Amino acid sequence: MQLTQKPLKNNVLLISIQTPQFKGDEAKSSLEELARLVTTLGFKVVGTQSQKLSSTKKMSVLGSGKMAEIAQLTGNLGVIEDDGEDDPLDDIDFIDVSLDDLPCVLADVVVFDCDLSPSQLRNVENQLGVEVFDRTGIIIEIFSRHARTRTARLQVEIARLNYLAPRLRESTSGNKERQMGKGAGETTLELDRRKIRDQLAELRRELVSVQDEMKGRRTQRSELFCVALVGYTNAGKSSMMRALTGSDVEGENKLFATLDTTVRALKPETQPRILVSDTVGFIKKLPHDLVASFHSTLAEAHDASLLLYVVDASDVSFRSQLDVVHEVLKEVGVDGIKKLLVLNKSDQLSVEQQQALMAEFPDAMMTSTRNPLDITKLHQYVVDVAQHEMIEEEIIVPYTAKGLMGDIRSVMSVTKEEYEYDHIKLTVRSNEIELARLKKRMSEYQK
Numbered sequence: 001m002q003l004t005q006k007p008l009k010n011n012v013l014l015i016s017i018q019t020p021q022f023k024g025d026e027a028k029s030s031l032e033e034l035a036r037l038v039t040t041l042g043f044k045v046v047g048t049q050s051q052k053l054s055s056t057k058k059m060s061v062l063g064s065g066k067m068a069e070i071a072q073l074t075g076n077l078g079v080i081e082d083d084g085e086d087d088p089l090d091d092i093d094f095i096d097v098s099l100d101d102l103p104c105v106l107a108d109v110v111v112f113d114c115d116l117s118p119s120q121l122r123n124v125e126n127q128l129g130v131e132v133f134d135r136t137g138i139i140i141e142i143f144s145r146h147a148r149t150r151t152a153r154l155q156v157e158i159a160r161l162n163y164l165a166p167r168l169r170e171s172t173s174g175n176k177e178r179q180m181g182k183g184a185g186e187t188t189l190e191l192d193r194r195k196i197r198d199q200l201a202e203l204r205r206e207l208v209s210v211q212d213e214m215k216g217r218r219t220q221r222s223e224l225f226c227v228a229l230v231g232y233t234n235a236g237k238s239s240m241m242r243a244l245t246g247s248d249v250e251g252e253n254k255l256f257a258t259l260d261t262t263v264r265a266l267k268p269e270t271q272p273r274i275l276v277s278d279t280v281g282f283i284k285k286l287p288h289d290l291v292a293s294f295h296s297t298l299a300e301a302h303d304a305s306l307l308l309y310v311v312d313a314s315d316v317s318f319r320s321q322l323d324v325v326h327e328v329l330k331e332v333g334v335d336g337i338k339k340l341l342v343l344n345k346s347d348q349l350s351v352e353q354q355q356a357l358m359a360e361f362p363d364a365m366m367t368s369t370r371n372p373l374d375i376t377k378l379h380q381y382v383v384d385v386a387q388h389e390m391i392e393e394e395i396i397v398p399y400t401a402k403g404l405m406g407d408i409r410s411v412m413s414v415t416k417e418e419y420e421y422d423h424i425k426l427t428v429r430s431n432e433i434e435l436a437r438l439k440k441r442m443s444e445y446q447k
Helices: 024-040 064-074 118-128 135-146 150-167 188-221 237-245 288-293 318-331 351-360 372-388 404-411 432-445
Strands: 011-018 044-052 091-094 109-112 131-134 225-231 262-265 274-278 306-312 338-344 391-398 413-419 423-430
Touching: 011 024, 011 064, 024 044, 024 135, 044 064, 064 118, 109 118, 109 135, 118 131, 118 150, 131 135, 135 150, 150 188, 225 237, 225 318, 225 372, 237 262, 237 274, 237 306, 237 372, 274 372, 306 318, 306 372, 338 372, 391 404, 391 432, 404 423, 404 432, 423 432
Parallel strands: 011 044, 011 109, 109 131, 225 274, 225 306, 306 338
Antiparallel strands: 044 091, 262 274, 391 423, 413 423
């Protein structure tokens, strides 16, 4: 069958390579996630295919016969090179689409659900005649589009350049040309790579400066009880952030809609205040450069007093997603912090499903950010944990200590007041640092 219609803009064909180590439900779930990733970028998935191979290391990635079949879906009817690498598992399986299913629609982008080497990307692009991405390239592109703050933009740009550097290629109009002057000089490719190295060095210096500023702000907040929302991307963390703090934190039904750490006070406010931070979401096969880049962002989780592990309970794969969260947090050194598993999006579950999950996870909390009662329950849990960590103490405030009562009420919880002849007897609950600071001020009044 011949396809003649020109490709529509942003039509994507997804390809999964199944190996003995990566197959079955795991491969299917990963491909579905890839479809959500490319949709986040505005692409339209027109088909998915899967091929069984012993590995993903073949120079042309796919066998020549299979490459020719896929090339028909991209409208490239040229000659497909035979790499001569036969694979004992070479066997293509069409998942959602075949040539007969798509008589008029051509793909103008192909995305592989695995990482490809620079030479593999180049070979596949040459043979399919369209733009080709691997999974890491898609994730980095999403991060590049969604980064808002200076910190996130620096982190993403470092990861993007690290990804781009080995994939630079010589231009066709000068790949052998040398710079004018004495000696061999540098090729255009060498100049481009050196330029990227210089950019990376400058970005890293700037990031260190920004991270020092962030560290200073975290130090200022360290006296307060902090709650960090952590979890898989699109689990509903930003919606929960809005519900708990009454803030306008950005949140969309897209993967990685939030990349920047946002910190807001829990509302209704408590004394002392409780802070809530929304952190970047995780994903399977998150590129190592991005994990390393976001260490400073995840430092909010590292410094937190309580971690709320938010999962989309309506997603059948949330258990494996939770494993990813555990692995990433372990990698960045988050351990030994009190945790609560929050089974979110319960409104999308039947009563029977909710009961089964609570039987499986008896220490978890079932919530829906659309249910005010659930948010009130979660709010109270956070307050109770914070109160449990506070110290209760009785203090004497002389009437001559003008202004001190206002300061006490602004940073401490006053549970009891007794007015005596020349002083006020207060019972307060606060953290150790604030109590020590108060006692120091009290000693100055007693001199």
